[in-house]
Amino acid sequence: MKQALNKVSSIEEVDHLFFDGMTLMYGGFGGVGSPPTLIEAIKQKGVSQLKLIGNDTGFPHIGIGKIVSLGRVSHIITSHIGSNPIAGQLMTDGRMAVEFSPQGILAERIRAGGMGLPGILSDIAIDNDIVQKGKVFCEIAEKRYMVETALTADISIVYAKKADTFGNLIFDKSARNTNPLCAMAGDITIAEVEEIVPVGSLQAEEIITPGVFVDYIIQSEGVDWKWAWQ
Template sequence: MNSHLSKIVTVEQALEAVSDGTHLMYGGFGGIGTPPSLIEGILQKRVQELTLTGNDAGYPDLGAGRLISHGRVKRLQTSHIGSNPEAGRQMMEGRLDVRFYSQGVLAEKIRAGGVGIAGILVDGDLGEGHGVGKQQVNIAGRTYWIEPAITADVGIIYARVADTFGNLIYDKGARNLNPLVAMAADITIAEVEEIVPAGDIDPERIVTPGIYVDYIVKSDGVKREWD
């Protein structure tokens, strides 16, 4: 691959796409699989009023939760904030606008965005009140409501291995939303443990095809302490 076509960049170069008000989508579940070096880079960049979309609010000092505890987030679309009391506090005080979705619905909205489908049909029995005011559809005697797909300006994801084209393999429970975010963001930045030449990963084992990945950065790693 020509060097001027290389997707491998520094954290600072990759994060040129992130500025005040950016809609940022992140992979990770309870902080596991949220790219630590990119989160640190965004913190250092001191951008404000971000809109975040991701599974949960992480922990105050882990994952995307760090952006919330540092007051950089204005809106959050998520399924769960129970592990981040700071997110709950900011929501109660009206500083953080939180929109909750059922976890599988949120994941599927992101996937729809990633595969170019305009929306999904959600079971009318799911989540009392969530479908109020939304367009309804009847199929075989059951009621569904339409949830629009979600895309974002920038997606930040974590993987174990990337090749130089951006083909990705994930790491155990750190896969979660990462392959979906990779597809749904306009610009996708993958933070990885290891970068290998294109051709080194068996094509049968690739989870995310590199066409979805715009930038690759090498991870500085994260220490996770078990309670």
């Protein structure tokens, strides 16, 4: 029997993966569940012209907001930006393009990307001129739908409560949110975790994301979002 692959790495070992203009997908909701150590590493490397895909823009100093607020993002696909006023100003000034996608549709587009599907069909806001712009339509059983394209990324960064060395992941409560979906949709997926345990330590039924979707595991150095909702 072959020994399970050990995917535990350090920030230094994955730093070379981040590059200017990359498409980066991230888990989290208002910063909760976003991987702070990885986000800080991307910030420190100084990469720019990023194309982001994620639920929101965090807060100015929490989550992905740390990078957004520095003006290093050229384009973002997200469900809302209201918790980060700097993101709103960047959009208004024309310095960051924002594509809004309803939260459920956004999650399904990410899931479709992870499943290898080209997109999903939706009739949400189908009569809205803003939502319709640039969309392809089709008709099934005499009902009209919009085609919402699937989403993938060069790199997905996710945050988990626990992982074994193969990359099987467990998420904690609301920090689970979009993380399992994002883990599936990246060409490369890096998981930042609070606790790393040997293969065989996790019960099969508690694993949310199988290790086959994870390429690298990073030990978290602590979170910056625990006070965000206090």
